Amino acid sequence: MPLLHAIFFGLVQGLTEFLPVSSSGHLSLVPWFFGWDDFGSDQALEDAFDVALHIGTLFGAAAYLRVDLARYIGAGLRWIRIGGPPVGDARLACLLGLTAVITAALGLVVMAVGGDLGDRTWVVAAALIGFGLLMWVFDRRPGLLPGSGPSHKAATMEDLTFRRATWLGVAQGLALQPGVSRSGVVLTMARGMGMERSEAARLSFLMGLPVIAGAGLASSFNLSVAAGWWAPFAVGMLASAVSGWIAVNLLLRVVARSGLGGFAAYRVAVGVVVLGLLISGVR
Numbered sequence: 001m002p003l004l005h006a007i008f009f010g011l012v013q014g015l016t017e018f019l020p021v022s023s024s025g026h027l028s029l030v031p032w033f034f035g036w037d038d039f040g041s042d043q044a045l046e047d048a049f050d051v052a053l054h055i056g057t058l059f060g061a062a063a064y065l066r067v068d069l070a071r072y073i074g075a076g077l078r079w080i081r082i083g084g085p086p087v088g089d090a091r092l093a094c095l096l097g098l099t100a101v102i103t104a105a106l107g108l109v110v111m112a113v114g115g116d117l118g119d120r121t122w123v124v125a126a127a128l129i130g131f132g133l134l135m136w137v138f139d140r141r142p143g144l145l146p147g148s149g150p151s152h153k154a155a156t157m158e159d160l161t162f163r164r165a166t167w168l169g170v171a172q173g174l175a176l177q178p179g180v181s182r183s184g185v186v187l188t189m190a191r192g193m194g195m196e197r198s199e200a201a202r203l204s205f206l207m208g209l210p211v212i213a214g215a216g217l218a219s220s221f222n223l224s225v226a227a228g229w230w231a232p233f234a235v236g237m238l239a240s241a242v243s244g245w246i247a248v249n250l251l252l253r254v255v256a257r258s259g260l261g262g263f264a265a266y267r268v269a270v271g272v273v274v275l276g277l278l279i280s281g282v283r
Contacts, residue, residue: 001039007236011243015246017054017208052236052237060244099207102166106174110176122275172208198256
């Protein structure tokens with residue numbers, strides 16, 4: 001693999017992992033669009049490279065969110081040591097842990113019964129469009145989901161309940177299909193529950209980190225780096241770490257100022273272009 005390809009893949013992975021546009025969808029569209037065949041038929045090597053990019057993204061995002069991570073991990077550890085009903089930050093730490101457990105369990109079930117629908121290009125395009133439209137609706141009309149509470153009061157992470165955390169974990173666990181977007185589903189659900197935009201973005205980051213870490217750890221046991229691939233792996237991880245840090249910063253700023261409409265429009269536009277290329281036979 002040329003190092004420029006590795007850097008490009010790393011930048012795409014890092015930017016799209018936390019932006020609500022689907023990292024897996026973009027990673028499948030990039031080689032399709034440019035006609036790249038860096039891995040040939042070596043699926044194990046491609047999987048290993050994908051894990052490396054996710055680990056890089058994890059480090060970049062964790063570096064940006066280090067204060068929040070220290071806050072909730074510390075609160076959770078103190079609650080484990082002291083005991084009693086969890087309150088405040090400890091309660092939120094427990095609910096975040098609940099979403100991670102539900103996501104992991106559902107992910108294992110989905111993969112056991114056949115996995116996602118694959119990265120077939122038309123499926124990715126359809127998912128980009130469909131979930132982009134859903135994101136636009138819930139961002140424009142927050143609180144549409146049943147049981148969201150008073151529409152005049154924007155919810156925060158402090159308003160997260162066991163029931164809401166459960167549904168968010170379910171949504172994240174079912175977002176395996178390329179084109180759906182894990183962060184996009186969480187943001188859409190959170191807005192549908194009436195959560196304020198910046199709080200919904202922070203929640204999607206904090207929910208995603210343990211899932212990415214767990215998936216990377218589980219996958220790493222059966223993966224190895226082929227000879228001659230250390231350089232592409234290293235530069236790809238570095239690029240994904242830097243772009244992951246940028247993506248978290250960018251999303252928090254853009255969402256607070258402009259909402260999710262731009263991301264929804266981008267998803268729909270990319271999906272329409274891809275479908276147009278498929279229908280025309282250009283690609």
